[in-house]
Amino acid sequence: MILLRKKILLFLITFIIPFLFACSDKKTVLILSSYDDKDVCGEPQVQGAVDYLKKEIENLKIDITYLDARRINKEELEKRCNEFRKKVESKKVSLIITADDAAFQCVAKHFMRTKIPVVFSGINITPEHYNEKFHFLEGRKPVKNFTGVYEKLFIPKQIELLEVLIGNVDKIAVLYSTDFIGEALKEQVIYELKASNFKNKLVFYPVSNLSELIKSAQEINKRKDITAYFPFVMSIKDGTTLTLKDVAPIITEKIKKIDLAINKQFVELGFFGGVSVDFYQMGYNAGAIASYIIRTGVIADIEVEDAEKYVKIINLKRAKQIKFNISDKQLSLFDEIMK
Numbered sequence: 001m002i003l004l005r006k007k008i009l010l011f012l013i014t015f016i017i018p019f020l021f022a023c024s025d026k027k028t029v030l031i032l033s034s035y036d037d038k039d040v041c042g043e044p045q046v047q048g049a050v051d052y053l054k055k056e057i058e059n060l061k062i063d064i065t066y067l068d069a070r071r072i073n074k075e076e077l078e079k080r081c082n083e084f085r086k087k088v089e090s091k092k093v094s095l096i097i098t099a100d101d102a103a104f105q106c107v108a109k110h111f112m113r114t115k116i117p118v119v120f121s122g123i124n125i126t127p128e129h130y131n132e133k134f135h136f137l138e139g140r141k142p143v144k145n146f147t148g149v150y151e152k153l154f155i156p157k158q159i160e161l162l163e164v165l166i167g168n169v170d171k172i173a174v175l176y177s178t179d180f181i182g183e184a185l186k187e188q189v190i191y192e193l194k195a196s197n198f199k200n201k202l203v204f205y206p207v208s209n210l211s212e213l214i215k216s217a218q219e220i221n222k223r224k225d226i227t228a229y230f231p232f233v234m235s236i237k238d239g240t241t242l243t244l245k246d247v248a249p250i251i252t253e254k255i256k257k258i259d260l261a262i263n264k265q266f267v268e269l270g271f272f273g274g275v276s277v278d279f280y281q282m283g284y285n286a287g288a289i290a291s292y293i294i295r296t297g298v299i300a301d302i303e304v305e306d307a308e309k310y311v312k313i314i315n316l317k318r319a320k321q322i323k324f325n326i327s328d329k330q331l332s333l334f335d336e337i338m339k
Contacts, residue, residue, distance in 0.1 A: 027094040027294055029053060031064045032084055032107060034100035039070070040245065040265030041279060045099040045121045048283025049290065056291045063087075069102035070179070070235040070243050081106035088116070095290050098148075099283065101125055101184060108134050113144055117293045120148030121286035122279065124184040126191060127304045140303040147299055149286050151277060152306040153185075153262050155192040158275040159201075161312060162228055162258065165330055171203050172260070173220045173229035175251070177236050178208045185232040185262075210238035213247060217254035228258035231271055245269060256322045264313055267338055272322070273314040281309040311335045 031049060035042040050062055065087070067080050084106060088096065096111065098104045098120045107118055112134050123130070127150055131137045136144035163169055174189055176182040186204065193199040203226060205216040213233060220229055231251055236242050248269040252259065259271035267273045285305070293299050313336040319326055331337065 026059050026061060027057065028061045028063065028091055029095050029097060029290065029294070030084075030088060030091070030093055031062060031097045031099065032103040033064065033066050034069045034098075034102035034104075036066050036068045036071070037064075038245075039243075040269065041122065041263065042066075042099045044263075044265065044279035045283030045286070048280040048285075049097050049099075049121065049287035050283075052284050052287025053291055056288075057294060063091075067102055067106070070181070071241040077102065077106075081109070085110045094294055095119065097121065097286055097290055100151075101181065104130070108136075108146065112136060112146065116145060117290075117299050118146045118148075119286050119290045119293065120146065121283050122149070122151045122307075124151055124181065124188050126150065126188075137304065140305075142299055142302065142304070145299060147289065147302045147304055149282050149289070150304060150306050151188075151282060152308075153188055153192060153277055154275045154310050155189050156196055156198060157310070158260055158262075159193075159198050161275055161333070162260070164333065165326070166227060166258075169198075169201060169227050170225045171223070171227060172198075172201050173203045173205055173223075173226045174232060175205045175207065175213075175216055175220060175229050176232035177234050178206050179235040181234045182206075182232050185230075185234070189230065207233060207236060209236050210242065210247070210250075212236075213250065214254060217251055221255045221257065226257065228260050228272075229255065230260050230262070231266070252318065252321070258322065258324065259318065261313070261315075264311065264336070267313050267315050267318075270318060271315065272318045272324075273334070273338070274312070275310050276313050277307050278309040278311055282307045313338065 033042045033046050065084055069077055093116055096118045098107050100122045101124055104120045104123050136146045174186055176186045207213040207216050220226055233247050234244055252270045260274045261267045261271040263276045263279050289302055312334045314334045315338045
């Protein structure tokens, strides 16, 4: 009997007790993405954050929620936001990561000034603008429970590269949807060019539905003073909701000019390219910030940072479609060449 008790005790010490301690120490990270799991902007950020966290932290549970904000109305978005709030309140959450603005706004509304640390990635509205409402920063230093990575679009570098390719740039069109993210991207272009002479070169084309998109695309293509354009048609209506992935073939068929893509995923949809923010790296950086906070419990010394990494990428198939002849010297300027 004594020998049996010793064996049971040894079993408990060796297997059961360590297991219970491991379970009790398990961290839970919730990721809220603004869009769906195939979105060209959001999903690379989610994957980057997940990859970093899995690499650095053992015994971690990651729970991902997608708002699908491009395809739903405000009432449904508010409903899904409340469902996420209930999920957070029902769990012991170590940290929340948000991808893009809709997710940030949802979490900020319900969890600003709480004990749950929040790391954001890919906001297009500037931190300074959000700070006017939420008062969570002093400069770029967090004074509440929020910090993260601002999605810088590198618009001046984009136009500088364009000038290298074609010489003097006359006008650049901004073709944008009138949904939240389309408007935000348009404002971000203005913000990044506010101290530049390039700001006077912009021409704006807002669209809310397919017929407006086609009409604007035809005008952009017709105007000889427009050298290139930004395709920011993120979500429009045509009986159903159409995203950039849906309308990219229409845009590239109607406009035979240089499409300035803000990320690699845009280029994969068939656009020309240019200076592209690295969405995966931006999410990866957010994951690094989250990992530090989970390990140390400290958020106050992590300033909000701008996305820093970009790549110069070109789609040679699109260049051929628009009859843009590129020399070997010009081609050498690009980090990635898509054939």
